[in-house]
Amino acid sequence: MFQPTIIVVGNGMVGYKFCEKLIARSSHFNIIVFGEEPRIAYDRVHLSEYFNGKSASDLSLSTYSWYADNGIKLHLNDPVQEINRTEKTIHSLKGVTLKYDYLVLATGSSAFVPDIPGVEKDGVFVYRTIDDLDLIKTYAANAKVGAVMGGGLLGLEAAKALIDLGIQETHVIEFAPRLMPRQIDSAGSGMLLSKLKSLGLNIHLNKNTAAFVGEHKIEALRFNDDTSLAIDMMVISAGIRPRDELAKLAGLHTGTRGGIIVNEKMQTSDESIFAIGECALYEGMIYGLVAPGYEMADIVASYLSGNEKGFYGYDMSTKLKLIGVDVASFGDAFITEPDCRTIVFEDTHKGVYKRINISNDGKYLLGGILIGDADAYNILLQTVNNKIVLPPNPEDLILGSRGGEASEGAGVMNLPDDALICSCEAVSKSSICSAVNEGACTIDEIKKCTKAGTGCGGCVPLVKDLIAGTMKANGQYVKNVICEHFDYSRQELFDLVKINKVKNYDLVLDHFGKGDGCEVCKPAVASILSSLWNDVIVKQDTIQDSNDRYLANIQKGGTYSVVPRIPGGEITPDKLIVIGQVAKKYGLYTKITGGQRIDLFGAHVNDLPLIWEELIEAGFESGHAYGKALRTVKSCVGSTWCRFGLHDSVSFAIEIEDRYKGIRSPHKLKGGVSGCVRECAEAQSKDFGIIATEKGWNLYICGNGGSKPQHAQLLANDIDNATCIRYIDRFLMFYIKTADPLTRTATWLNKMEGGMSYLKNVIINDSLGIAEKLDEEMQQLVDTYHCEWKEVVENPDLRKRFAHFVNAPAEKDPSVKFETMREQVKAKW
């Protein structure tokens, strides 16, 4: 088979990552790597750790055998010197000439060294490679005063390195009027300045170096203002210069200020040559961070293996610890009023400066700067990147919530699933959560299986929070024992009953409980049994709540009410007539319920089977108004009659009501379907509410009417019927399995650690890996549906139970009395 040859020029961080990504995607390339440095790729981002005890091999990104094992031919210490684009060959310093099919330039950048007289003297260094650091280290042993040129990110890092090397007096020379001009504003830089000064750094702003003075080695700096500074050594960190010399020589298009020009596929002006990492110039910009470089590597690896994606710029937010001071900038850090609203917090005493920029409508975070305390960096960055709507008091984001409720929307678990947590390795929140769910519980395990946190390491705190949050969410059902008879939560008991296939209450009590049970555990177990086995509940009638025991709602005075199912609230005139006739015959009071059906009140217990016999005859089924089960799916008239209707809400409501009818759950369930946003069915006040959109349906869950109304929250939008049903299946089944007894879905959600985003993840992304099981279990319940009243009516033994007196079954309870009110009966009492 034809194996295209890919030659990678540069074995730095990005060149290495490219090889790794390409191998992961396809094995049919012949990969050859040329590196100018004498060693395999290492972690340049953590270069300074070389001075804190890490060895060169500790910093290595992989091993020599990794290259060999993956069939990569490695030419180290051998820079490519020439590209022949017509022949498609390269030529190296050591004289190797090789043919390529594709060429990937990952030549990185070098330190920019300004053209100042004396720059060639001994004792002047740059800070880029391990070799540079070796030289600095040796020289520093005999130096007392050091200086760094450049007060940017790298310069300050180099200054820190000098301190670590034992240099007694370290100076930072910055040409601009402030430190880190690219990342932070002047107020922030002021704060940083005083903080760094207090740590022993001497900082000189507005200083323009005119010459490096000395015989052979550097002895002093002379500035434009005619002042000078005696020093023993100097590290230049005045910016980077993309290494485009090879590309230029080959006639590829380069930028006027350096950089190899690429398109969104990272292709240079020659379509078989790509450029990635710090040498690539995309839309006039060099991306001097490792994360965008990795993204570029991924784009080329995808392209070569047949999957196209593009590069469209990258978030350049950064966070670092500079000499013990946290410094971070994220999003649009410099935008100012009137284009935004800024909130600034400053504590000069502690050396803390925080600034956030908020959209004028107060809804979104645009960017900001943190100095002295950057704990909030990750979450703020996520808030920007995911356009998370801000809490009403956005200042809480930087001040911390001051009393009252913890601010919502700022916790890691509230991030959307596709939130990019590790930008270096492009790992999303959901991948990390699912890894945790699969058992990876430490940061090291997560690093291994997802690679999150292995790049710049900036996301590690966030990953840790996610691990903790997910684990908590999984074990969130804090032991909440059912009652004195069972030392288990409902969820635990549910699992026990299921695994052991126990099918009746007494056995459950014998196996897992103690004593003789009570009115709390009996119905709780009844609900579990019925959610698991869906058996006819009246077979174990004495563990049911009175309503479930008599399959009717007990009312004042001891009579019952009867509610036949009227799916979606749609009923034929003939059925209406039957209801009327039955009500008349048995002396019942009739009323339309809030759930679009008809309630018949005042039935004697003896009459219940007779009433139902007639209703069933006419085609009615039990409405389960007495059970902790689906009540109704309320619907508006929808597109069949309403001029605004987008879809047929009634048909969908009927389909759904028929699907879930009879299923027992921890509490009652209500649904609603509206044919358009006007929401006439009030679907958002239901446990699940469905609202038609132009493209399909929006599904809302966990709403509640009742004493503590709560709006349902959006689970998914613009989904089709089948998806909608699948999500409801999972949602209901997950609720049935995990909620405490008598907990409505709204409360269940409120108590759930991680809230809606967690639930969404379980239902839509299958973060717990149980979706298939939930689907099956729900289908099983749907398939075993039976009308309980039909079972009773047809079974003489069960019918017998519906008597008031055991010793006088035909006699009605004489204590029941009625009086009339508005032409109907009313319990007299």
Added chain:
Amino acid sequence: METVADIEWVLACYTDDVPENGGACVKHGDEQIALYNFSRRGEWYATQNLCPHKQQMVLSRGMIGSTGDDCTPKVACPFHKKAFSLLSGECLDGDDYQIKTYPVKVTDGKVYIGIV
């Protein structure tokens, strides 16, 4: 202690008329008596059928069970879940209610309630 001679044993029903671990209502003249078949413990109990809380004729439809370390048998009213001891008739929720209890005996599958 009352003498056995004062008790009139009234035939209430057959053992299988009352659901296991549940109750049924027995008519005795104008009186309504709740009879409980605590089959889990092999015991029978009887109390008044009227719940003293809101005067509802419903105790026979309540759930029975036990409470405490000594497993006191109890019945909980289906209306507002007030629980009463099947032994003493006292309300176990700390309210001041008291219900009447009756002795029960079972012979040859027949259940008798002792009326004082």
